[in-house]
Structures are given as structure tokens and as C-alpha cells.
Amino acid sequence: MASKAITEKWLGQLTHLPTASGREDEVMAWVKTWVSRRADLKLTIDSGGNILITQKGRKRWDPVTAVAHMDHPAFVVSEVEGRSVHYEFRGNVNPEYFTDARVEFRVAGAAVRGRVAQHDSESGVGVVRLDRAAGLQPGDIGMWVFRRRSVPTGRFAAPACDDLAGVAASLAALDRARGNAELRHFSVLLTRAEEVGLVGAIHAARTGSIPLTSRLFSVETSRELPQARIGDGPIIRVGDAMTVFDRELTNLVTMGARATGLKHQRKLMSGGGCEASAFGLFGYRATGICLALGNWHNRGNLSAVEAGTGEAIPMTEEISLDDFHGLVELLLVAAGAVDGVDPQVASLSRGYEQMRRYLT
Numbered sequence: 452m453a454s455k456a457i458t459e460k461w462l463g464q465l466t467h468l469p470t471a472s473g474r475e476d477e478v479m480a481w482v483k484t485w486v487s488r489r490a491d492l493k494l495t496i497d498s499g500g501n502i503l504i505t506q507k508g509r510k511r512w513d514p515v516t517a518v519a520h521m522d523h524p525a526f527v528v529s530e531v532e533g534r535s536v537h538y539e540f541r542g543n544v545n546p547e548y549f550t551d552a553r554v555e556f557r558v559a560g561a562a563v564r565g566r567v568a569q570h571d572s573e574s575g576v577g578v579v580r581l582d583r584a585a586g587l588q589p590g591d592i593g594m595w596v597f598r599r600r601s602v603p604t605g606r607f608a609a610p611a612c613d614d615l616a617g618v619a620a621s622l623a624a625l626d627r628a629r630g631n632a633e634l635r636h637f638s639v640l641l642t643r644a645e646e647v648g649l650v651g652a653i654h655a656a657r658t659g660s661i662p663l664t665s666r667l668f669s670v671e672t673s674r675e676l677p678q679a680r681i682g683d684g685p686i687i688r689v690g691d692a693m694t695v696f697d698r699e700l701t702n703l704v705t706m707g708a709r710a711t712g713l714k715h716q717r718k719l720m721s722g723g724g725c726e727a728s729a730f731g732l733f734g735y736r737a738t739g740i741c742l743a744l745g746n747w748h749n750r751g752n753l754s755a756v757e758a759g760t761g762e763a764i765p766m767t768e769e770i771s772l773d774d775f776h777g778l779v780e781l782l783l784v785a786a787g788a789v790d791g792v793d794p795q796v797a798s799l800s801r802g803y804e805q806m807r808r809y810l811t
């Protein structure tokens with residue numbers, strides 16, 4: 452069983468890998484190596500490149516599947532003309548962040564930097580002028596140059612917590628579940644191209660990459676809200692910006708978390724959409740759990756930028772480490788809780804029997 456230190460090592464490695472929608476290759480390679488070291492796990496790749504990791508052996512229950520996405524908003528090189536690099540930015544970031552922004556590409560392990568010279572916010576395409584000529588190729592990935600800052604104790608900051616922290620938490624939970632035959636039905640689905648419209652998840656749902664009997668948990672990082680703070684525990688997500696989630700699943704996880712005393716929050720995280728919406732809308736039973744995230748999509752100062760009062764500063768994303776470890780625990784609680792019965796039905800019926808006299 453992985454210690455907290457090992458889990459944090461996975462978190463650190465995954466959240467620093469270059470990745471973008473449709474260009475998740477390095478994350479996929481990391482995951483394949485991780486799975487290949489565990490003979491009791493089975494990795495399958497669907498026709499869209501999503502990775503499903505299941506445990507071998509007989510299962511007592513229908514699948515419980517943690518879903519996390521392997522991409523993050525980033526620059527993807529489309530064409531190179533000398534020091535001018537044409538890019539497509541894949542993901543949702545306000546135009547203010549592109550003005551004169553510094554961008555870093557990695558070429559054969561070395562960093563090459565440049566500055567955004569042109570950006571079209573409608574199409575997401577633009578041009579970076581490199582500081583020096585470099586052998587960039589179409590498909591190479593660029594990331595912001597982040598302002599240096601100190602990270603408070605207990606916090607973790609990295610370029611791509613969204614959603615590589617979700618990937619790390621899902622794999623950590625799977626690693627823990629392996630030791631428990633009661634949790635052999637727990638599996639992990641790692642998707643692609645979430646940031647350009649939940650594309651990998653929709654593909655998995657529409658093509659039936661996972662059984663329709665699966666109970667799904669979208670494992671995410673989600674914009675910190677005044678009522679859902681970083682450090683206040685992992686969040687059972689009752690819905691997102693698009694829709695509400697499966698009532699029974701959400702209730703069972705909440706009951707499970709309350710029964711174990713695990714520190715948690717239960718919130719509507721309306722900052723953005725997540726893959727539970729895609730699976731739910733295409734006929735699966737799905738809910739979400741997440742971490743409150745600072746500097747969502749690397750947008751430092753976001754609230755001030757949205758209000759038109761502050762400077763757009765690209766920053767690393769930030770989560771609480773205690774929330775992260777709590778998220779791993781919450782996933783295991785969820786896997787154990789979903790085959791129970793929601794006690795609230797019986798409790799409401801008892802109350803009704805005692806109080807129905809008021810209706811006469």
C-alpha cells in the first residue's frame with residue numbers, strides 16, 4: 452500500500468508532465484508504466500484512447516469507476532516558421548492572460564521560451580515569437596511561464612492540478628483497493644480531451660467503453676468558491692455548472708463519509724462542468740467528488756480579472772495536501788458505500804408514521 456509520501460510523489464510527477472487535449476501521450480506513458488508494475492491490474496484502451504484500469508479476478512458487485520481526465524489547458528504547436536510558432540490553445544482561459552504572455556515549450560528536455568505576439572480569443576489560435584530558434588515540431592506542448600511565489604505550508608502547487616491531481620488520487624485509491632477483495636470492483640477510467648468539451652468522456656459513454664451498470668465518480672479539481680474553500684476537506688459534489696448528479700449515489704457517498712467521520716464538504720460546485728454530467732446525460736449513474744482548486748486553469752487573480760480590476764497573472768494551480776489525501780479516502784469510502792441502502796427513506800417513513808396524526 453502506497454504511503455502518503457509515495458502518493459505525493461505520484462502527484463508531483465503527474466502534475467508536472469506536459470499535456471494538452473489530444474496530446475496526453477506523456478501522461479498515458481506514465482500510467483502504462485505504473486500499471487505494468489502491478490500484475491493484478493488490467494489496462495485497456497478504448498477506440499478514443501481513454502484508458503480503463505480494472506482489477507483482475509471475480510467481483511462481487513457492479514463496477515465502481517473513478518473517472519479523471521489526463522489533459523490540461525495548454526498551447527499546442529500547429530506550425531513553425533523560424534522563430535514564429537503558430538499555436539492552438541486548447542482549453543478555456545480568458546483573453547487577458549494572453550496579452551504579452553511568456554510561454555515555455557520543451558524541446559528534447561530543454562526549455563525554450565517566447566512571448567505571445569498574436570492571439571485570437573474566438574478560435575484560440577495565435578503566434579508565439581521565440582527568444583531563439585529551436586527545433587519545435589507541430590504537436591509540441593507549451594505552458595505559461597509562471598510567476599515565482601512561495602506556497603503556504605500544507606498547500607501543493609503545480610502547473611496542472613486540473614486534473615492530474617484527480618488522476619493521482621484515483622490511482623492511489625486503486626492501489627489501496629487492490630489489497631481488499633471487497634473492493635475488487637473498483638476501477639479507474641482516465642479520459643482525454645476534457646478541456647475542449649468533455650470529448651473523451653462523451654466518447655466513452657456513447658460507445659459503451661464501460662458497462663452501463665457502472666457507478667461513476669468524476670474525480671476533479673474545481674474552482675475554489677467562497678462557500679467551498681481549499682483546506683476544508685474533499686468535496687462531495689452534488690452538481691456542476693451543467694446539471695445535478697445521481698441522487699442515490701450522491702446520498703450513499705454522503706452517508707458513508709458521515710459514518711466514517713471523514714472530513715468532507717458537500718457542495719454544488721458550479722464553477723465549471725465535469726465528466727459526471729457527460730456520463731449522467733448519456734444514461735449512466737454518475738456523481739462527482741473534487742478538491743477546491745486555486746488559480747483554476749493557471750489564472751492567478753481570476754476574480755479580479757473577471758471584475759476588470761486586476762492584472763492577469765499566469766500562476767501554478769494550488770490545492771491542499773490534506774484535501775488530496777482526504778479525496779483518496781473518500782473514493783474508497785464511495786466504493787464501499789454505493790451498494791448500501793439510503794437510510795433516509797426509512798427515517799422519513801418512521802417520522803411520517805409518528806406525525807401523520809397532524810394530517811387528520
Ligand SMILES: [Zn+2]
Nearest residue numbers: 613614646748
Ligand atoms: Zn479544467
